[in-house]
Amino acid sequence: MNISRMTLAILAIGFTVITAPHPAFTETAATAIEPLVLRKIMRELGKNMQHISDSIAREDWALITEIAPHIADHPKPPLTEKIRILAFVGSDAGKFRDYDEKTHQAGQELRRAAMQKDRTEVISAFATLQESCVTCHQSFRKSFQEHFYEQR
Numbered sequence: 565m566n567i568s569r570m571t572l573a574i575l576a577i578g579f580t581v582i583t584a585p586h587p588a589f590t591e592t593a594a595t596a597i598e599p600l601v602l603r604k605i606m607r608e609l610g611k612n613m614q615h616i617s618d619s620i621a622r623e624d625w626a627l628i629t630e631i632a633p634h635i636a637d638h639p640k641p642p643l644t645e646k647i648r649i650l651a652f653v654g655s656d657a658g659k660f661r662d663y664d665e666k667t668h669q670a671g672q673e674l675r676r677a678a679m680q681k682d683r684t685e686v687i688s689a690f691a692t693l694q695e696s697c698v699t700c701h702q703s704f705r706k707s708f709q710e711h712f713y714e715q716r
């Protein structure tokens with residue numbers, strides 16, 4: 565082995581030692597900090613709500629017509645995560661589903677109002693939609709935070 569190869573080898577070993585995470589840390593990161601797919605879906609919902617709010621200001625009914633279905637028919641978490649969520653919410657599963665259904669309906673209502681270019685109806689449907697988000701958050705967000713993210 566020539567010198568430069570040896571240097572490379574030493575560097576490579578040193579690098580491995582420095583970058584290899586402590587096993588306990590990886591364990592924690594994998595089990596406690598890995599965010600739910602639900603969170604990503606929620607962020608997307610949040611962005612779409614902002615776009616709609618902007619579009620109301622611009623009276624861009626066409627854009628609202630386009631965005632509203634992304635809220636009404638938002639993606640669902642994968643089955644394994646759904647099972648984790650349902651196991652956690654337990655007897656509140658019905659309530660959780662009802663809240664989701666309210667958001668779905670309010671999203672459809674918003675789309676209808678936007679198609680009719682009815683400003684008053686759009687604003688009212690948007691308020692109902694927002695209400696549906698916040699109602700679920702008030703019941704579930706904190707407990708999700710505690711259950712799925714906080715280290716015990």
Ligand code: HEC
Pocket residue numbers: 599600602603606607609610613635660661663664667693694696697698700701704705708709
């Ligand atoms: C059926 C219940 C439910 C409904 C309805 C709901 N959410 Fe959520 N939302 C949650 C839960 C639970 C969390 C916490 C998820 C997490 O932290 O992993 C959350 C978190 C969020 C977050 C924070 C994400 C982050 O980065 O921590 C945003 C933004 C959000 N929701 C937006 C919305 C919007 C906008 C709507 C309505 C269009 C909505 N949500 C409707 C249950 C709901």
